[in-house]
Amino acid sequence: MYTILKDGGVCSPRGFLASGIKAGIKASGNPDMALLKSERAARCFAVSTTNKVKAAPVLYNKDVLEHAHFASAVIVNSGNANACTGAQGYADSEKMAVLTEEKLNLTPKSVLVCSTGVIGRLMPMDKIEAGIPRLIQKLKPDASVDFARAILTTDLAMKSLAVEIQTEKGVVRIGGACKGSGMIHPKMATMLAFITTDVGLPIDFFAEFRSNIDESFNAITVDGDTSTNDTCILLANGMSDIQYNDMNLSEQGEFRAALTMLMQELAKSIVRDGEGATKLIEICVSNAESRSEALKMARFIGTSNLAKCAMFGEDPNWGRILSSAGSSDVNMSAEHTDLFFGDVQVLASGRPVDCDREALNAVVHQREYKVTLVLNMGSASASAFTCDLSYDYVKINAEYTT
């Protein structure tokens, strides 16, 4: 069993220090540089955007992690994405890493870089260079909030969480922070997520991390676009002196469950904070032929503007959901499909059910609810998390001028 830690975040696991400052990159004057450091070089897993247009820091991290799977720190800035900045952009990302390494007395290629913000502008390197020593000076072990605040862009809320798991050998912790408002917002682009743990993880845990990303950050959708900078980094420094491989099977299961929950909750907090969002909806596709098919369909429905407008309008519009499911290129048959809003069944074998309209209306008026599509084609299930499409989404994205 895991316990959620009050005010927890990236610094909750042992041996992680952080800081966040106002470096003057954002015109708003809000915090815009952050640093996360492990006292010991940490096992590092990173997954980044599949967009063909990748920002400089994404390319830089890829080069760094190609040969080693360890990192000691991550330097982050918000306000400028360092994307579409060519060779100069790459050199700037590298310089951010190297300066941090030098001032922290770290070995080369031990610092990763994340940027989020405006696309197409060169980094204000004078501000970055002035910010790095200040970030290092401010590093402390209880700065989860400072870190989580400084990585935000158009987000309205800070996103930070930590959990603790009791094992036979002692307590281990997992912490995390993330940002992201629209899935991509080229003004202030991108989703960034940082996960820390004081458990020692083996290299082959990457497959587990990858699968957790599919069920969390890859299962959310605000508007269906991916960005140039999306990155999720996991740092495992082993400073609890407990290795994952030394845990018993039940403890390993608890650790995985806690990590999944933490990543899913962080991901859901991004959807809740989606541009103009008034609702968080879980789209669950069950009894599909495979998990990947179920997830594909759930994600497809989660990006349907028609379905999302109906959610905003608090209308239990099963036709839009069924039709979107049919467009998703996943094997299904309307004649075998059941559909539920919350616990209220609206379709049985593809035909409308004479359901309790009052109960149904109560479901769609909630701020958060679940839509379940039962395909009856197999035994696999998956969920996607989406928000509704509101006037404010259009307002936020139409009124912004480059």
Added chain:
Amino acid sequence: MYTILKDGGVCSPRGFLASGIKAGIKASGNPDMALLKSERAARCFAVSTTNKVKAAPVLYNKDVLEHAHFASAVIVNSGNANACTGAQGYADSEKMAVLTEEKLNLTPKSVLVCSTGVIGRLMPMDKIEAGIPRLIQKLKPDASVDFARAILTTDLAMKSLAVEIQTEKGVVRIGGACKGSGMIHPKMATMLAFITTDVGLPIDFFAEFRSNIDESFNAITVDGDTSTNDTCILLANGMSDIQYNDMNLSEQGEFRAALTMLMQELAKSIVRDGEGATKLIEICVSNAESRSEALKMARFIGTSNLAKCAMFGEDPNWGRILSSAGSSDVNMSAEHTDLFFGDVQVLASGRPVDCDREALNAVVHQREYKVTLVLNMGSASASAFTCDLSYDYVKINAEYTT
């Protein structure tokens, strides 16, 4: 060369009669049944939705056309889609066809059926049965407008067009009508289109028709969803006494060009009439590795909410377009990509160009303009047509209640 016919439509080619009536299916009292009839059995090509959830008339037509490629008439209703109606729905579609065949003294399996409207409700067969004799009674050779009006649903404008081509052997004509407002996407969403011609077409012209659909009705997108009922039917009755195979090569080229233009213009009229649309934007992807890749990317950009909101906001937001292009899973490299709004270049080799801001603003304030993404990866090009995403789109789709 082709000439556009004033007030032309499905009845412009020789030997086509039509009618449209108010049968009481729609609560609004607007026209909701239509009939199109050829004096001679016509070569018939039909392409319908790829949605896994197919409406009864789509399934019925498929069964009819499986063995024969001729049809004499199409019976259409708006107001009820006859989708998710199970075996009863199929029987109702069949009954619509059979009643029409009997009352027109046609051979069995010579009438096709199209329906559009509400999903999940059984057809009001009493109204349909009463409507068919009235439609037949009203059949006349100059009823293009009656037909085009009766097939509409949430459309604001009637969509009808015809062209004439002068050949050595005489004049031939092509006519068409379509409907579609929201739920329009490549792969034919909630869209019905009817094309007529008095040219005699060979069976292998189907490949040409299929490719025209990809460049017209499959190249448009309003909101990325496909529907259960989309269908495009081409009837070629040969009543000009001119066979396509007897035309010379240049005449054949003119006929194909005219057909392409007519189908593209009808398709664009659907986008112009998209729910809440204020602009029609052509997204052209050029110098791609293949036509299908170019079309895939153009369509993907055309469904990006972020790009569509920027179009509504009249902002030349190249970052959203480039980033969406990068998400489309088509081979590209930002470093090789140029981008134009109208004639104004905004990106050269992936980097912003110091362009004429005034000229650029003039482009994005137009009601219709073209965005061109030059990938410099090959020599293939394709265009998609999209509209902007406005407050009214959300309003129309959120306020509608099932």
